[in-house]
Amino acid sequence: MTASGSSTGRPVFSVRDLWKVFGPKAGRVPGSELADLEPEELRSRTGCTVAVRDISFDVRPGEVFVVMGLSGSGKSTLVRCLTRLIEPTSGTIAIDGEDVCAMDKNALRELRRHRAAMVFQHFGLLPHRTVLDNVAYGLEIQGMAKAQRRAKAAEMVDKVGLGGLELRRPTQLSGGQQQRVGLARALAADPEVLLFDEPFSALDPLIRRDMQDEVVRLHRDEGRTMVFITHDLSEALRVGDRIALLRGGRLVQCGTPEEIVGSPADDYVRDFVRDVPREQVITVRRAMRPAARGEADSGPALGPGTTVADAIELVARDGGPARVVERGRCVGMVDSECLLRVVAGLDGRERIEKAAA
Numbered sequence: 001m002t003a004s005g006s007s008t009g010r011p012v013f014s015v016r017d018l019w020k021v022f023g024p025k026a027g028r029v030p031g032s033e034l035a036d037l038e039p040e041e042l043r044s045r046t047g048c049t050v051a052v053r054d055i056s057f058d059v060r061p062g063e064v065f066v067v068m069g070l071s072g073s074g075k076s077t078l079v080r081c082l083t084r085l086i087e088p089t090s091g092t093i094a095i096d097g098e099d100v101c102a103m104d105k106n107a108l109r110e111l112r113r114h115r116a117a118m119v120f121q122h123f124g125l126l127p128h129r130t131v132l133d134n135v136a137y138g139l140e141i142q143g144m145a146k147a148q149r150r151a152k153a154a155e156m157v158d159k160v161g162l163g164g165l166e167l168r169r170p171t172q173l174s175g176g177q178q179q180r181v182g183l184a185r186a187l188a189a190d191p192e193v194l195l196f197d198e199p200f201s202a203l204d205p206l207i208r209r210d211m212q213d214e215v216v217r218l219h220r221d222e223g224r225t226m227v228f229i230t231h232d233l234s235e236a237l238r239v240g241d242r243i244a245l246l247r248g249g250r251l252v253q254c255g256t257p258e259e260i261v262g263s264p265a266d267d268y269v270r271d272f273v274r275d276v277p278r279e280q281v282i283t284v285r286r287a288m289r290p291a292a293r294g295e296a297d298s299g300p301a302l303g304p305g306t307t308v309a310d311a312i313e314l315v316a317r318d319g320g321p322a323r324v325v326e327r328g329r330c331v332g333m334v335d336s337e338c339l340l341r342v343v344a345g346l347d348g349r350e351r352i353e354k355a356a357a
């Protein structure tokens with residue numbers, strides 16, 4: 001999805017030098033030579049496991065920030081540290097500039113209920129309550145009056161596409177519908193950030209896709225900041241404005257889908273994204289070459305955020321190169337050769353630097 005309007009303002013979450021070590025006397029591990037041991041050796045010598053290793057990043061207002069990695073890479077631990085559902089071992093976490101590590105119990109409860117609500121993979125719905133009451137449940141805990149919370153819950157049920165099913169019980173719903181109830185419940189609290197922990201991994205592929213579209217739609221409509229855990233690359237690429245890729249508790253790369261696919265930070269990332277259809281992720285901003293004399297004045301025009309796949313269609317239909325136009329100015333050209341280079345994986349950093357020069 002586009003990152004438009006999502007990269008300005010103070011970070012919602014700001015995480016610096018974060019470590020989470022499980023095990024006895026965990027505090028001695030961060031930054032020490034113990035941290036350099038292989039995981040197996042660290043475990044046998046100290047009983048400790050490093051789940052999150054010296055991670056820093058910002059979550060910007062209005063973005064979908066995806067935390068991706070294979071099983072055991074530290075995704076859940078990292079995201080749970082954000083609201084101290086898991087206590088970090090060291091490092092700092094701020095929400096809107098406020099130190100999360102300094103919050104007392106009440107402030108933490110407020111944080112989890114109102115500011116950064118979590119949508120879990122297992123929806124935790126109350127089986128004997130209706131859809132409407134499940135959605136209203138969080139509001140009930142907050143002490144909202146009955147009529148008001150039912151009205152608010154009804155609005156959220158509609159918003160996630162469950163209008164008409166208000167009086168059903170969770171067992172009378174499909175997995176996808178249950179997940180929508182979980183989503184509506186989190187939305188009802190109107191949190192500044194929604195944290196999703198692999199919310200759709202239990203769903204079958206078609207429903208899963210539906211729910212991904214739902215998240216993208218909600219994000220577009222409301223501009224709500226979201227942190228989204230997944231181990232599925234295609235899901236990360238579909239919903240993410242930026243992706244943080246974890247490996248063994250380390251942050252190996254953090255960037256837009258285009259940066260991750262187009263400029264993998266190392267061989268691990270390169271391998272990870274090897275099968276991604278590059279033309280669907282890479283935009284003409286990366287693919288373009290400088291305009292030759294006279295070229296910039298006429299011919300078909302594309303925005304710099306156009307995918308290479310869409311540009312191929314236009315260039316193939318038109319037969320000639322297309323101009324890349326940003327704010328009325330031609331910033332480069334794409335022709336069949338530079339578009340094909342992307343498909344073939346031959347577009348390198350040097351090329352972009354050359355184009356920008």
Ligand SMILES: Nc1ncnc2c1ncn2[C@@H]1O[C@H](COP(=O)(O)OP(=O)(O)OP(=O)(O)O)[C@@H](O)[C@H]1O
Pocket residue numbers: 022023049050051069070071072073074075076077078231
């Ligand atoms: N309570 C715990 N005690 C000890 N080790 C733990 C604990 N929780 C997690 N770990 C370890 O920390 C590492 C990261 O786990 P985590 O659950 O964060 O990974 P993940 O990427 O979310 O995995 P998955 O996709 O399988 O949920 C793993 O090696 C895991 O075994």
